[in-house]
Amino acid sequence: MPNPSRPLKIGTRGSVLALAQAYETRARLMAAHDLPVEAFEVVAIKTTGDRITDRPLKEIGGKGLFTREIEEALAEGRIDIAVHSMKDMPTIQPEGMVIDCLLPREDVRDAFVSPHAASIDELPQGAVVGSSSLRRRAQLAHYRPDLKLVEFRGNVQTRLKKLEDGVAQATFLAMAGLRRLEMLHVARAPIRPDQMLPAVAQGAIGIERRSDDLNTAGLLAPIHDVETGQRITAERAFLARLDGSCQTPIAGLAELAEGRLVLRGQILKPDGSQAFSARREGEIADGAAMGIDLAEELLSRAGPDFLSHI
Ligand SMILES: NCc1[nH]cc(CCC(=O)O)c1CC(=O)O
Numbered sequence: 001m002p003n004p005s006r007p008l009k010i011g012t013r014g015s016v017l018a019l020a021q022a023y024e025t026r027a028r029l030m031a032a033h034d035l036p037v038e039a040f041e042v043v044a045i046k047t048t049g050d051r052i053t054d055r056p057l058k059e060i061g062g063k064g065l066f067t068r069e070i071e072e073a074l075a076e077g078r079i080d081i082a083v084h085s086m087k088d089m090p091t092i093q094p095e096g097m098v099i100d101c102l103l104p105r106e107d108v109r110d111a112f113v114s115p116h117a118a119s120i121d122e123l124p125q126g127a128v129v130g131s132s133s134l135r136r137r138a139q140l141a142h143y144r145p146d147l148k149l150v151e152f153r154g155n156v157q158t159r160l161k162k163l164e165d166g167v168a169q170a171t172f173l174a175m176a177g178l179r180r181l182e183m184l185h186v187a188r189a190p191i192r193p194d195q196m197l198p199a200v201a202q203g204a205i206g207i208e209r210r211s212d213d214l215n216t217a218g219l220l221a222p223i224h225d226v227e228t229g230q231r232i233t234a235e236r237a238f239l240a241r242l243d244g245s246c247q248t249p250i251a252g253l254a255e256l257a258e259g260r261l262v263l264r265g266q267i268l269k270p271d272g273s274q275a276f277s278a279r280r281e282g283e284i285a286d287g288a289a290m291g292i293d294l295a296e297e298l299l300s301r302a303g304p305d306f307l308s309h310i
Pocket residue numbers: 085086087088172173174176177201202203204205
């Protein structure tokens with residue numbers, strides 16, 4: 001239990017979406033332990049990725065662009081937990097850190113966002129689409145090679161403004177983010193995962209803590225969602241086996257149906273010229289092994305040079 005004289009410090013990035021995720025975490029902890037809002041303090045931390053907004057992320061490079069400063073605060077005890085979008089998290093946490101608490105997963109789908117067209121298929125030949133996501137760019141280029149892609153960084157408001165200003169005719173945003181921002185109305189249509197397979201862990205919030213902080217582990221245990229954990233385990237094992245750098249377009253989604261786990265994965269060339277997809281179905285407990293196995297199938301079909309060539 002948090003000590004009433006010392007609030008539990010919840011670390012997060014400072015974006016509107018990140019803060020919404022931190023408040024959701026706080027609300028779940030308050031409900032699970034019947035605690036008042038004063039038992040928590042939300043601490044916003046600026047990361048390297050937040051600081052550099054004028055360059056494509058892939059140019060800045062490096063793992064943990066959005067996490068390093070937050071994990072430093074955790075290591076130094078300036079915060080007790082860190083709330084993350086799991087889709088932005090490296091597959092391995094730094095020594096002494098663990099993510100073993102996942103909130104119930106939101107909508108995993110991408111949203112098609114456009115003032116001009118109701119779906120990808122309705123975009124006119126040669127239309128300009130804004131996205132800085134390597135995965136979405138590759139998937140779109142694969143599906144509609146005629147479209148022109150432009151970089152599109154910034155928060156949701158910035159991106160919507162760019163659409164309004166005609167910088168691009170359409171973009172993509174995660175349904176989960178739009179829902180948490182209460183901005184679902186900007187989604188023209190959710191995209192079926194079989195048309196655009198989401199990023200690994202899309203829509204999942206994970207909570208990181210110091211491995212040796214068992215008090216906090218006990219506090220988090222009741223808000224962990226077991227099914228989300230099982231799905232994320234399979235997806236992240238798949239990602240880890242691909243050694244997913246931010247230069248590699250990778251998509252992956254695990255779903256549970258009738259007590260079984262179905263895992264789909266895809267790797268693409270950044271220019272969309274090639275895409276390889278496959279699926280596995282098996283026991284939920286075998287999720288991690290299925291993830292590795294699926295990654296190995298895709299790697300062997302794509303050939304040894306596929307990941308290194310990009
Ligand atoms: N890479 C940025 C990012 N990280 C998590 C989300 C959305 C929320 C989620 O998927 O959990 C987004 C924005 C987006 O892709 O539209």
